Amino acid sequence: MDKNDIAIIKSKRKSELIGKSYTTACGMLIIILTLSIFFFIASKGVATFTTDHVSIFDFLFSSTWAPEKIGSRGQPYVGAAIFIAGSIIVSIFAVLVSTPISICSAVFMTEISPKLGEKFLRPAIELFAGIPSVVYGWIGLSILVPFLRNTVGGLGFSLLAAGIVLTIMIFPTIASVAADSLRVLPSDYREAAYALGATRWQTIKGVLIPAALPQIFTGVVLGMARAFGEALAVQMVIGNSIKFPQGLTDPTITLTSIITMDMGNTVAGSAWNNALWSMALLLLLISFGFIILIRRISKRGD
């Protein structure tokens, strides 16, 4: 080993160290950022319960939302039940309607007509996924709401409008996950099924979809999470009336909606403001719940 070799080894060690430090720093930055955001929201969110002495039960299950009034025990009326119900109903609607359509599109794309699927469906899905939510909301507002008003009655601003908009918004999510999960299935399954005398549809329904189900399900949960967290498009078409809806054509409101509308109008530190932070915390916790669910399902699928 001469001086040259030693110099080369030294410079290799140096760049190794720089590379390691940089990537570690980036990794740590992300972790610290995530934890900071969580702790920040959590600290603001618990103020409702610690400072304003609202019980968690009241917050989750009471539908009395009058955050500027003070009740007999000195605590504000910040029951979020209506918002929670709105978020849940609208998301479940979107998932129930979108999932069958998405799975069928995925089957069409991968099994029935792969060429057409590659050429037309896949770009269409990618296009859909890229449309900003404000555009979905605007189209919903200008076209869907008047249409609903004229056909099924009501104000047009409704659960139904929000559900339909969300259904279309989460379709690319579920469809692309479903298509991928079908595509990675081993061709062995198809061969074995055909060799037994199954038709193409019997193969798809009896073997392929059941085999892809765990992965498809993660797509459904992802879609559900997206629907639950969507703010702008929902807020533009749902009507934002703080009442439980009696039917699909009634307006109502969601967690994301009320935060969008009220955040700018409340005073920091007030009960109203604190309640909104608690709702943000609730949304965060529910998102975590979805993520944990997805990871559980993926693990079981292995």
Add this chain to the structure above:
Amino acid sequence: MDKIIQISDLNLYYGTNHALKDVSMEIEKNRITALIGPSGCGKSTFLRTLNRMNDLIENVKISGSILFEGRDIYKNYDKIYLRKKVGMVFQKPNPFPMSIYDNIAYGPRVHGIKSKSKLDDIVENSLKGAALWDEVKDRLSKSAIGLSGGQQQRLCIARTLAVEPDVILMDEPTSALDPISTSKIEDLIAMLKQKYTVVIVTHNMQQAGRISDTTAFFLSGVVVELGPTEELFYKPKDKRTEDYITGRFG
């Protein structure tokens, strides 16, 4: 001797590749026919013409005729029905990711059998027919993926038996298995010829010698020699056959 499949002047093209050239032969009922030959000689391709699995591949052209029980399977023959009567076991065991019971029941269900008691009987008989019943009878609802390689392959055989075929095509069924599983399956195949006709592609000449009645030697898409196994192995008529068998190539 009954001829259950008669192949005449079969030619197959993958695009421009002439994979099978003027193949003519007859498969005898309740016998085991082995197809041997070096890699790429067309024996698997030929096997797949017998149950029209080649239909799944694009750009395949076929001429000539294949008669199954006297009827041309490429003319006005329902291929779903054909595949019920002519089953196939693949080289790599390919059980469905479902329970053992559902794997076996899939075939009968696909052909319209719904009654649970009938399906129960079929599952039991098929597993017995594949010499697997004793090993799995207490865990029929467990996933088939949890079985060992040899068990999975016997499961695939049971799955084929469940649709009550007349012919079972086997494409190198033991090449992915260990020697003990291989010998268990060879014993099973030898037993199967009592009720079924077996056509087996094998890379393993000793295996062909052990279990088959008739052997066909394929080379570059042509059937070079066809005859009773003992004759073909000990007194081959064609020099190319002799070269292959004595290991000079392949």
